[in-house]
Amino acid sequence: MTQVSMTVNGKAVSGVVEGRTLLVDFLRGNLRLTGTHVGCDTSQCGACVVHVDGRAVKACTMFALEAEGAQVRTIEGMANADGSLGVIQQAFQDHHGLQCGFCTPGMVMSAAALLKDNPRPTEAEVRAHLEGNICRCTGYHNIVKAIMAASGQDVAAIAAE
Amino acid sequence: MYAFEIERPTTIAAAAAALAHDGAQALGGGQTLIPSLKQRLASPEKLVSLTAIPEMRGVCLSDAGEVCIGGATAHATVAAEAAAHFPALAALASHIGDPAVRNRGTIGGSLANNDPSACYPAAVLGTGATIITNSRSIAADDYFDGMFSTALTEGEIITEVRFPVPQRANYQKFVQPASRFALVGVFVAQYAGGVRVAVTGASEGGVFRWAEAEAALSASFSAAALEGLSVPAEGMIGDLHGTPEYRAHLVKVMTKRAVAAA
Incomplete structure (x- = not known):
């Protein structure tokens, strides 16, 4: 067992973990930040996406000890300071970008990473960026629409079919 | 685990x-x-992480004009930082896996693993790159040794990969949609001394050079120069995603596309 320390959503945290403890298990099990989900546990579905030092990663495919000293941001860190939904979260609600909501934490974190690098993506760019985030409910149209709306673009004509 | x-x-x-x-x-x-x-296919007693070593990260241009990439450099970094010097390599890196995988996966890890369907082996063999380890330099032609097998010895670390920049190049990948690995991928690169063609995803022997295509393209760099050639199905991978014949056919198709796009 080894001590690990990192900053999660702006707060210094630490815990004692095994070598094999995944980052997602440290977040969910040790810190009780259960907003980050484990969908497939095989790096494919993207429900566990968090940001490590500003980059989107699959928290089920990284060990907690590899995040030693890192800045980690999870879905719990996406709301505004007053507790209201952040821009991307609010857009998901406004545009019905979720049904069961299981994939949503990863979708929001992937969307945030995209919009940081590319503030006004095209619809094709949004769809390409979500290649590693799988949703089994919505068929993606409203997720794409929500992300486009969160980037400040007019979404009336998007995914209208 | x-x-x-x-x-x-x-x-x-x-x-x-x-x-x-x-x-x-x-x-x-x-x-x-x-x-x-997770599948208990490996049972190491100790993992030595190579991602906290600053001297193994980053992309630069050597005095000899080679693009040098640290062994622990993530695919996303290669996609962003190699784009100005070697756009075909940056494009290859930008289509590995998905965005989150590209933020973690490294060039050294990919090459040490030598998955028969991985993209980087095609770029390394297709450019005649040099693999630098903590103890020696290995030419691409001497490095790959069949699927999941390389010239690396126990404990040897890929610290850097040096790519000679071609006059023009292109990588075309026929994506296996579930895994996003290459069902067949072809890297074509033209140098003053001739053309190199490397194929990944297709052969049971792992990445290989298609010598007949190299000769034809060195004489005339055009998709038409490949018309009379064919790749034998013998030794090609056959699985639920494609038969050996299908993969052999794809090799030529993807090579022609790469030449046309280079």
Whole structure:
């Protein structure tokens, strides 16, 4: 067992973990930040996406000890300071970008990473960026629409079919 | 996963020392190794992470005009930082896996694993790149040794890869949609001394050079120069995604597309 320390959503945290403890298990099990989900546990579905030092990663495919000293941001860190939904979260609600909501934490974190690098993506760019985030409910149209709306673009004509 | 320890050295020398212990295994970005550990396909006693070593990260241009990439450089970094010097390589890196995988997976990890369907082996063999390890330099033609097998010895670390920049080049990947690996991928590169063509995803022997296409393209760099050629199906991978005949056919199709796009 080894001590690990990192900053999660702006707060210094630490815990004692095994070598094999995944980052997602440290977040969910040790810190009780259960907003980050484990969908497939095989790096494919993207429900566990968090940001490590500003980059989107699959928290089920990284060990907690590899995040030693890192800045980690999870879905719990996406709301505004007053507790209201952040821009991307609010857009998901406004545009019905979720049904069961299981994939949503990863979708929001992937969307945030995209919009940081590319503030006004095209619809094709949004769809390409979500290649590693799988949703089994919505068929993606409203997720794409929500992300486009969160980037400040007019979404009336998007995914209208 | 079986239990193991993790060590995170910050220098190549410390990593090499840690890997000298029995049961130690190098950990790059972990995008293949961690899923393998979950399936209990590997049981190291100790993982030596190579991602905290600053001298193994980054992209630069050498005095000799080679693009040099640190062994622990993530695919996303290559996609962004190699674009100005070697756009075909940056494009290849930008289509590995998905965005989150590209932020963790490393070039050294991919090459050490030598998955027969991985993209980077095609670029390394297709450019005649040099693999630099903590103890020596290995030419691409001497490095790949069949699927999941390389010239690396126990505990040897890929610290850097040096790519000679071609006059023009292109990589075309026919994506296996579930895994996003190459069902067939072809890297074509033209140099003053001739053309190199490397194929990944297709052969049971792993990445290989298509010598007939290299000769034809060195004489005339055009898709038409490939018309009379064909690749034998013998030795090609056959699985539920494609028969050996299908893969052999795709090799030519993807080579023509790469030449046209180069």
